[in-house]
Every structure is written in structure tokens, then in C-alpha cells.
Ligand SMILES: Nc1ncnc2c1ncn2[C@@H]1O[C@H](COP(=O)(O)OP(=O)(O)OP(=O)(O)O)[C@@H](O)[C@H]1O
Ligand SMILES: Nc1ncnc2c1ncn2[C@@H]1O[C@H](COP(=O)(O)OP(=O)(O)OP(=O)(O)O)[C@@H](O)[C@H]1O
Ligand SMILES: [Mg+2]
């Protein structure tokens with residue numbers, strides 16, 4: 001049985017010029033696997049994740065023909081029931097750590113806080129688990145970093161803190177929105193290993209939203225390509241270079257390579273799509 | 274153009290940079306790559322005059338007199354910075370026009386209107402965006418505004434802190450192309466922090482690899498392209514970039 | 518030509534159009550909130566009544582006919598008369614001027630003061646923050662009326678001193694709010710960027726930090742108006758605010774207290790006025806908060 005099944009998901013925002021659909025009729029299912037979502041900025045990737053989590057901001061409206069998680073219909077849930085689900089059963093690593101972390105609370109306390117809301121661990125245990133989680137995301141001196149405020153850690157460390165916060169909860173479904181965009185390749189590999197471990201060992205379902213095409217292509221079991229709120233193509237793992245849709249091919253072409261000699265990179269010609 | 278010698282930085286007794294030294298020539302594009310948390314942004318902050326305490330020698334632009342530190346106003350005309358996060362680096366309540374005018378107002382420069390319009394053209398933003406607020410722009414458009422703001426005072430040196438890591442690949446290509454042509458046009462000197470080796474290969478002439486607060490290797494881009502980095506950490510980065 | 522489309526345009530052509538567009542959106546959002554509109558109506562009514570008091574009031578607010586003392590509400594005296602035979606309606610109408618003046622003066626003095634202290638403390642941090650916030654905390658720890666009372670006692674009774682005292686008692690709240698707000702963005706990159714352009718600290722605080730705190734301060738001041746009116750009335754009630762024969766609402770209640778059981782209208786009518794005006798400010802403040810709340814603004 002699939003962990004998550006979504007059918008005809010729509011997210012609509014009212015604007016000055018009438019309602020605007022930012023996600024238009026998305027359908028997919030997710031098992032205990034790694035699903036990648038790619039697409040350009042504004043294509044609705046984050047909104048899809050937020051809609052599943054019940055985190056679409058105020059004027060936005062979510063509708064769907066089906067939104068089942070673990071045999072449970074998510075559509076009719078009250079705000080309280082959703083909050084219970086978030087963190088214990090499903091959690092999301094939000095896109096920008098600078099905005100998602102509270103700027104006036106120390107890193108360590110924020111991780112402990114995340115555990116306190118849903119767990120029954122004692123204070124000491126929470127502290128230890130928080131430090132372990134920081135070590136797991138390869139932060140070298142977790143004791144020091146736990147005492148820092150969010151503006152005192154580097155960009156990549158902030159992202160790893162966000163991941164550590166979600167990993168300690170060991171959810172059944174994790175949506176990671178650009179979790180590694182500020183990480184160097186070697187740390188990134190290790191962070192992905194932690195997530196992979198949760199998928200294979202704990203049977204977690206993972207949705208990885210990213211614009212790093214190469215990474216997603218190598219690492220995910222399946223990839224959905226989104227354009228203007230719709231899925232334009234589904235690609236099997238490793239088959240990115242054989243993508244059919246002109247949009248996907250455009251994206252691939254605009255990637256620089258490590259032995260780059262082109263003077264200018266090709267850019268998407270949106271008029272032609 | 275940029276001269277860094279024995280730069281060391283500590284935050285409350287923890288040393289994060291150890292005797293970092295490198296030089297960047299006029300018109301050159303130099304990359305800093307390395308581990309997350311290794312101190313790349315801290316180097317840029319020191320050069321930008323945003324660090325209260327460090328030891329070592331820093332020189333930028335036409336400043337030859339090491340004993341007399343730059344005033345903030347002088348420095349502003351020598352060096353500007355573009356930040357990683359296009360969402361956090363623009364004031365949420367000021368229009369693009371306000372943002373681009375501000376440096377001109379601070380330095381009391383004339384012809385503000387025409388300069389703002391010329392800069393919008395230079396970074397490829399439609400003129401009709403001039404009075405929009407940041408939340409009405411996409412990530413890539415905001416990053417163009419940030420680049421435009423950095424160029425308003427015509428500084429010879431631009432510090433770029435992961436300018437495209439928050440952007441998707443199609444927009445990244447546009448911004449990289451833009452940076453490349455601006456550099457050719459205005460003979461700018463770039464100091465670019467990134468973790469993306471292909472970006473280095475496209476935009477830079479030389480690179481330094483940082484690990485745990487030290488430079489472990491300085492190489493030119495040819496060595497990177499052909500995978501001939503000498504340090505073991507450099508090799509690891511290369512392998513991971515190519516083979517995942 | 519000013520049309521809806523022109524105001525809502527995504528691509529304003531001039532600074533003017535951009536500003537008008539922002540104001541238009543605010544106004545439109547506010548209009549969609551019926552309670553806020555009720556509040557606005559009450560405030561506008563207060564303004565009009567205060568402006569046209571001499572024309573609206575049927576009698577003089579200070580001179581009464583002793584023969585008519587303590588008359589119940591009637592066709593001649595809609596709200597009755599007080600113990601000196603003065604028409605209560607006329608006094609309430611003139612009292613609007615005093616209330617409005619108090620409210621405006623307090624807002625003009627305390628809001629900018631609180632905003633300045635709060636933003637300076639939040640932006641600089643360190644010892645500046647500790648000193649300023651220590652001061653703020655001392656003021657905050659005392660109840661507003663008690664504090665105002667102490668200042669009036671020191672300065673002497675009278676309406677000007679009452680205003681000063683209330684203003685001194687009111688600013689710490691605004692300072693706290695502004696500081697808390699500044700703390701959330703003081704390390705933002707947009708402030709790094711402006712520092713790198715060589716802006717002076719004064720300029721950064723005045724042009725970049727304060728504008729982000731102004732909307733929460735405005736909301737708070739509006740919501741506080743009710744409290745300010747009540748404090749002023751409280752001082753008046755205790756005989757330390759406006760002095761007779763000024764028709765200040767609080768002082769009027771105080772005088773009416775002696776007759777509250779037999780001549781209820783003497784104290785009740787100004788009481789109504791206080792409640793309605795306070796309610797008006799509260800409703801409007803609530804509506805403003807909904808509209809100005811930055812969380813409602815999209816970043817995407
Ligand atoms: N509060 C809002 N009101 C109106 N439109 C919004 C709002 N929030 C987001 N949008 C719109 O929804 C669309 C999808 O946004 P989303 O954040 O999902 O994009 P994304 O694919 O995650 O892009 P990125 O790669 O930049 O993160 C965008 O076009 C955006 O403008
Ligand atoms: N204000 C500060 N107070 C304490 N520690 C700090 C402060 N600023 C930076 N650091 C520490 O300095 C180290 C280097 O940070 P820096 O931001 O330079 O890393 P970076 O190389 O840019 O990493 P990334 O690629 O993740 O952005 C980190 O360990 C960080 O915690
Ligand atoms: Mg997104």
C-alpha cells in the first residue's frame with residue numbers, strides 16, 4: 001500500500017487580478033521510497049509540499065480529490081489533528097533556514113523544543129539526543145554550536161540544523177525542501193546518507209525538492225518535473241539525460257559542467273514552451 | 274587588487290580562520306570553495322569590513338596604506354557584496370527604486386534617476402519593475418536587484434557569497450551569464466564563494482580550497498577541469514562532484 | 518486618471534503611483550473588515566463632534582441654570598443636567614475636544630519616544646540595550662495609573678501635566694514592542710548590505726529599521742487609546758487631571774458619583790461616551806492589526 005496518495009491537488013491564491021492556481025491538478029503516489037521533485041523557481045514545488053503538510057499560508061486554498069496518508073484522509077482534519085500529525089508522523093524541512101529558525105533562541109534549545117512538543121523524553125535525554133543529531137549531520141563541535149544563535153552559524157550549518165531537527169523525530173513521511181542547497185558536496189553526501197538510512201531502515205517516505213538536477217537524478221528513485229504547477233514529466237532514476245520534454249531538456253542544458261568551456265550558458269527560452 | 278595575508282579570526286575563543294593568505298589580481302575572478310562552516314563567508318565579511326575583530330593584513334582596491342583603515346564610506350566605493358539569500362538581502366518594505374537609490378543618496382551622487390534606469394538595463398531587469406516591492410519579484414529577479422545594488426557605486430571589487438545556490442538551474446545560468454558579461458564590461462574583480470565546482474569552472478580563473486579554517490590548496494581552473502587537484506580534500510570534492 | 522486598475526497595477530510607472538497603490542490596498546483591506554469600519558466611524562464621529570462642538574452643543578458647557586439642577590433626561594436636556602444645572606449633553610460634546618487632545622498629545626509624545634528607544638536598544642544591543650531596557654523595565658513594572666499618579670503628584674494637577682504623565686507612563690510598552698521586532702531582523706542581510714554602502718547609524722535606524730516597526734507601533738497605539746482615555750479619565754476622577762469647570766469625562770463621572778443612586782444619568786452619560794470611544798479605538802486597532810500584520814504578506 002502506498003504511504004501517500006495525492007489526486008488532483010490544487011492550491012489557489014486570491015490575487016488582485018482574480019484567483020491564481022499555483023498548483024494545478026497534481027496527482028502522484030509515494031511509497032517508502034525517495035521521490036524527487038524538480039522544476040524552476042515558482043513552479044509550485046514548495047506549495048505542493050506545504051499543501052500535503054497543511055502549511056499553506058493564509059489566503060491560500062487547498063483542494064484535492066484525494067489526499068490519503070497511511071490510510072487516513074488528510075482533507076477533513078482539524079488544525080489540532082494536523083498539528084499532531086506533523087512532527088510525529090510527517091515533517092517538513094522548510095526552504096530557508098534563516099526564516100524557519102527563531103532568530104532569538106539558541107540552536108540547541110530549538111532542537112530540544114521540537115522533541116518536547118511531541119515526545120515524552122526527559123530534559124537530559126533531550127539534550128543528549130539534540131547533540132547526537134547535530135553530530136549526525138556532521139557538525140564538528142555540537143556543544144559549541146548548540147549554544148549559538150541562528151545568525152552565528154554558517155549558511156550550511158543552518159540547513160543542517162533544520163535537518164537535525166526533523167531527523168530526531170523519525171517521521172513516516174518527510175518532505176525536504178531544498179535541504180542541501182548551501183552544503184558542499186562532501187557534507188551533502190553524508191546528510192543524504194542519513195536520509196537514505198531513514199528510508200531503508202525505518203521505511204520512511206521521502207519527498208526531496210531540489211533544483212540540483214544532478215543530485216536528484218543520482219540519488220532519487222523517481223523524479224517528477226514540475227512546470228507552472230503541473231507535472232510535465234516523470235523520470236526514472238538515472239535517466240535524466242534521456243528526458244523527453246523540452247522544458248526538462250532546457251534545464252539540463254543550462255547546467256554548467258566541471259570541465260566547462262562554453263562562453264555563455266544556454267538559458268531557457270520560455271516563449272517556445 | 275585583493276591582498277589577504279595571515280588572516281585569523283576567532284569568535285569567543287574559538288578560532289575559525291588560521292592564517293589565511295591569498296592575492297587576487299585586478300580583473301581576475303577567484304573562487305573560495307570548501308567545507309560548510311570552514312570560514313568562507315567569514316573571509317568575505319572581513320574584507321567587507323563587517324567583522325569587529327581579526328588579525329592579519331587586508332588590502333582592497335586602491336588602498337595601499339595599511340596603517341590607515343578605510344572609512345566605511347571609502348570602502349563602500351571600493352568593494353560591495355552580493356549575498357546568498359535573495360529573500361533576506363532586500364528590505365521588504367522598500368521598492369527596487371528605493372533600494373537602488375539609497376547608495377547614491379548616501380554618497381550624494383547626482384543624476385540618480387538616469388543611473389537607476391541604466392543599471393536596471395545593465396542587469397536585465399525590465400524598467401517597469403522599478404517601483405515593485407521585493408515580494409513581487411522571483412528569486413532570480415531579486416538576485417538581479419542585489420547585483421544592481423552592489424554595482425550602483427561602481428566598485429572595482431565584488432564579493433559574491435554563493436550568489437546562485439538559492440536559485441534554480443535555469444535562473445542560475447542567467448545570473449552566471451550576467452556576472453560574466455558584467456565582469457568583461459567593467460573589468461571587475463570577483464571573489465566568489467561557492468560549493469559548486471562547475472560554477473567555478475564556468476566563472477573563475479583560480480580557486481582556493483578551504484578546510485577547517487585553512488587554505489589547503491590554491492589552483493587554477495585548468496587543474497580543476499582536468500581533475501588534477503593536489504590536496505586529498507580537493508580530490509574528494511572533485512570525486513564527489515563528478516560521481517556523487 | 519486614477520482608476521482601480523491604475524492603482525492596482527503591478528508595474529507602477531512613478532513613485533507616486535507605487536505609493537498610492539500601497540495605500541489603496543491597505544484601505545481596501547481595511548474596508549473589508551466591518552468591525553474596523555464601525556471603529557473608524559466612531560473615531561470620525563469623535564473628530565467631527567470635537568471640531569463642531571460650538572455648533573452642536575445646545576447649551577454652554579460651563580454655565581448652568583441652578584433652577585434646572587439634576588434634571589433627568591428630557592426633550593430640553595437629552596442627557597439631563599448636573600448638580601450645577603449644566604446641560605450634560607453639551608458637556609459631553611465639549612468633552613470630546615479634551616479627550617481628543619489628550620489622546621493626540623499622548624500619541625505624539627509617547628509613540629515616537631518609545632519607537633526611538635526601542636529601535637536604538639534593539640539595533641545596538643550590548644550595554645546600550647541593557648541600560649535602555651533596564652530603564653524601560655522599571656517603568657513597565659509599575660501600573661500605568663499609579664505611575665501617572667506619581668508624576669501628576671510631582672508636577673501638580675492640571676490637564677497638561679496629566680498628558681505628560683500619561684505619555685511618560687505609556688512609552689515603555691512601545692519601546693518593548695519595537696525592540697522585540699528589531700531583534701528578529703537586526704542580523705538580516707539587508708541591513709548588512711546597507712551598512713556596506715557606508716550609511717550612518719542614524720540613517721540606518723531612521724530609514725531602514727524604524728519603518729519595519731512602525732506598523733506594529735501604530736496598531737499598538739490605536740489599541741492603547743482606550744487605556745489612555747481610561748487613564749486620563751481615572752486621573753480626572755481622582756481630581757488630578759482636568760480641573761473644574763473643564764468638561765472632562767472622567768472628572769464628570771467623579772462629580773456624578775455622589776448622585777449615582779438617585780440621579781444615575783449624571784455619571785452614566787459621560788461613562789457611555791468613554792466606553793463608546795474606547796470601543797471605537799479597539800475595533801479600529803484590531804482591524805489595523807489584521808491589515809498591517811506582516812505575517813499576512815507573502816514572500817513568494
Ligand atoms: N502568499 C502568496 N500569495 C500569492 N501567490 C503566492 C503566495 N505564495 C506563493 N505564491 C506563488 O505560488 C507559486 C509557487 O510558489 P512555490 O513557493 O511553490 O515555488 P517553488 O517551486 O518552491 O519555487 P522556488 O524554487 O523559488 O522555491 C509562485 O508563483 C508564487 O508566486
Ligand atoms: N557571529 C558569530 N559568532 C560565533 N561564531 C560564528 C559567528 N559567525 C560565524 N561563526 C562561526 O564561524 C565558522 C565559519 O562560519 P562561515 O559562515 O564563515 O562558514 P562558511 O565557510 O561560509 O560555511 P557555509 O558554506 O556553510 O556558509 C562557523 O563555525 C560559525 O559557527
Ligand atoms: Mg520553494
Ligand SMILES: [Mg+2]
Pocket residue numbers: 154155156313314315434
Ligand atoms: Mg557561508
